[in-house]
Amino acid sequence: MQSDVPNNEKLDAELGTPPYSNRGAQNTEAHALRALVDWVSCTFTTVQDAHEIITLLDLPKDKFQEHENGKFGYKSHLRFGHIAIYFDGPIDAGVFLDISGQGCREYEAFGAKTWSQLFSDILPMKYNFTRLDVAVDDFKGALSVPTLKRKVREGAVRSRFKTSMEVRKTKVSDGSSTGETLYFGSAQSRIQIRFYDKLLEQVSKNKKLNEDVDHWTRVEVQLRKEHANAVALII
Template sequence: MRGIDLKRYRNELGLKQNELAERLEIERSLISKIESGKRTISKTMEKKIKTVLHLNGGVNSVEAKIDFLRVRFKTLDVQTVIEKILHMDMNWFTHENRGFYHYTETFYYGSIRIFRNPEDSNMGIMLDLSGEGCRQLEQIFEEDNDRSWTEFFWSLYEDDLFGQGVVIDTKITRIDIALDELIVDGEVNFDLYDLKEKMEQGLVDTTFKNFDFNGGFAYEGGKMVNKGLSLYFGSRQSPLYFNFYQKDYELARKEKMSVEDTRLKHEIKNRYEIRLADEKAFLFIEYFLSSGESLDWLVKEIINASLTVYEIENDLKVFCQSWYNVIDKMEGLKLSVKGEKPSIEKTLRWLTNYLAPSLKMIKLIDNYMGTNELMERIDLAELKEKHEEMIDMVCVDAKDLLLGNGSNSDLREYMSQEFDLEEEYAF
């Protein structure tokens, strides 16, 4: 544990240095020295801090998996996508003259689906993998010299993706990651009703503006069946969305089994699902590749950046031990493998997908009017927060943007100086 971690924990709990020192039964000056980096935290002190603040997490067993993936390739060449990207045989796929999402054709192998509209090259090809489709593709990976998701995603960054000397614009539009909390003898699983109550009691700090839940019973097969509790953070239309639910009850309804038998069969209690779309999906993959970390670690870090859960102990606020037994209270990114940063091509792809259309519109209007008035107005415009976020999207590390704390002070200072110079020498 580092001094900056201790300071973050103290601030999250709303404690002053003397209040934290009192809980730890040490001098306030020692807290100050630790947080400023003048003193290190001994193993004995770290153990005491974790015990007092309830930071001894990561007890419960969890398993992370990709549960949904959607990738668009701006090409109509289905066969090459199947052979070069999926490493599969075109002959394995069945073709139908109907599709989804405004596509008119479907090529499918089990739950691995590819959509195409041959009348619209701008729509390209959409690779659509449900949870079952992801599992089927993983089986293909195993047969393909133990290929992995990491290798699959790295292949999407290749400049000559199809080996034809043609640059293919590739866009990851959505990815869902599921963190399953397993049922293990001797471990106590987290009760999602507890998280719901803490939300209602104001014991959860969150970056989300929307929270909803669903539960109750349904009349099925002549009897009332418990649907289980589902918690929703954010909006389905937003680029980041959480869905935490009692997976054991969902499986019991689906397979028409008792909850007890379902738990014995699948050994899963809760599922913590994060859904990332558009920019967030793009950033997650970049972060995944550049950090070299495991999926479960990254999911926990995203959840930690969005939710902080507390409980009251002896009239004092501490971190919720049962929650962090599952999620962990991270001390910052621990790089296990130093991954290579994706090339500048990833930035150009972001510009193509999210910014270039607006710039092209401005350019066409400016050319049509035969003046430079629009560009002059752009130079004089004041950037708002949403515009600065767009600049950060290109200039700030993927991790900071993904976790919602990205900023680039050097860039801000540079832009400020540039604007000051323009005003000084304007005539």
């Protein structure tokens, strides 16, 4: 049985992944707000051959390796980096495509289709998006997590969400902060919104950053079920 853990360093070298910067994708202007697709999970109930999904993605089939393990009731999967296609599941389960946030960046670096093109090709199929995350990266300073938290405490927020939650991660060794996140909605709900200091997170992980990055707040909207399908149609 082959390992389910991808060789990230080898993959990054192969993909030519750019360093983290406020340009991100190569065609993004400096100091701009950047919109992202940040997670895609979709079931194709009428597809039986997982290789059809590789064709749909317009990725080289020889990049995918087959693994004799799976999840969500599927027994096996094909994997390229953080892009996984699960198959051999229950009757009428079809195949399941799961692209993590890092996998989305890998797809953008290696795939020939835009997200709009991919979703347009999915629409004629029998599909169901079980999760779809979209995000905005702010490098301009329009959003600040401390300011957002203060606004919540001041009662200056109007939302359908009844409560919010603040999480701060701290290094035990020296007490330094490695990140802070403001949550609206739970991880199990059909909509969750997260605001966090992406710059602090990347620095704490010793990620390579361009010198011009001095602010990086990320807003992530995690959507499930009917909300995921609705946003896929919009995209």
